[in-house]
Amino acid sequence: MPDDLAAWLLRDPVLVAPDLLGAVLTHTSPEGAVSVRLTEVEAYRGHRDSEHPDPGSHSYNGRTPRNEVMWGPPGHLYVYFTYGMHFCANVVCGPAGSSSGCLLRAGEVVEGIDLARSRRPAAKRDADLARGPARLAQALAIGRGDNGAALDGGRFRLEPPSHRGAGVLSGPRVGVAGPGGSADYPWRFWLPGEPSVSAYRPAKPRPRPQA
Template sequence: MDQHISSPAEVRTFLQGDPRVIAPQILGAVLTHHSDAGPVSVRLTEVEAYMGPRDSENPDPGSHTFGGLTPRNAPMFGPPGFLYVYFTYGMHYCANIVCGPDGSPSALLLRAGEIVEGQGLAALRRPASKAHKDLASGPARLASALGLTTADTGRDALASPFSLWLPTTPAPAVASGPRVGVAGPGGSTDYPWRFWIEDDPTVSKYKAAKPRTRNTAG
């Protein structure tokens, strides 16, 4: 495993910036969850940046904060370094790390990574994964492999039972493009805020959002 900056204070200062700038720099970072079942660590290979409400300086129609503050998205309005975990499609958890200054909502969705510690535990949590590279390839798989649920939303990712170590050297080659599965303008090429390590086998496959159709029958 590469050397990393481990000071929580340094990491929190780093996360106070714009997530669109942080995203390519955080690739290669290692997030660890020390649960009762044991530790699992994931090296981040793909993330997406999300910004603020429609009335903010950086409105983002693809963000959960676009309509303003709600009980669900409240962690995104808090200080950097905390987790925002949400439940989607009635079956999946997805995890974000909050960025930006306190009160300025933005975050990075953790889309994919490589399990570098606790592979056995991650495999138990992801029995459908047939290969090591698939254990955390996709945001729901990543959250599941780490054992994250909405019970973890609002928790500090830089304090026990979590830790986040930043890479001391940048990823060798970083690509960017539209975000995955985001409906409407937020998923267009106007928002190329998905960043990934090129040619890394753990990066998820790109899927555009399916257009929503209205039922006119009746």
């Protein structure tokens, strides 16, 4: 990984996340290359970046087999499996040992659109190809085996945006239950007016039927 990219990702995730907007993530395989321009991300702060760890983070309760790579060096993918069927991808950031990351929630496919379409047959419009974290992962063919993969320009390349942080909006994170989902953690960042930004859903869980 280039030194400037490493230094860029070495900071607190709440600073890195808005800067990731407009960055381009490319995955290359024998099938071809697909590139996504990031339009929506969320910051998940780990333990060494702050006095108070982030209750919404997968690393909040300490090191486990699943969150292991979050504790490693920045510039790698943390890929997790959820709901029994979906993968989602984070960019690990902050210094090694800090367990921070930025969840890649949405993006615009800017290269390899036909390949992305073939991977996402359910998408009705091109804006839906990488709209949502699991959809973005699917468009880029990110799966279990990509957990820990380096963003070093090999299979995965991350290209920082030319203009950082301009006109970025922020708000509460999507689907995070408990205090981490409250307005006290406005760590979801997105670009205004982008059709690929996923619809907001309240963090409050639906009341379950009474027995």
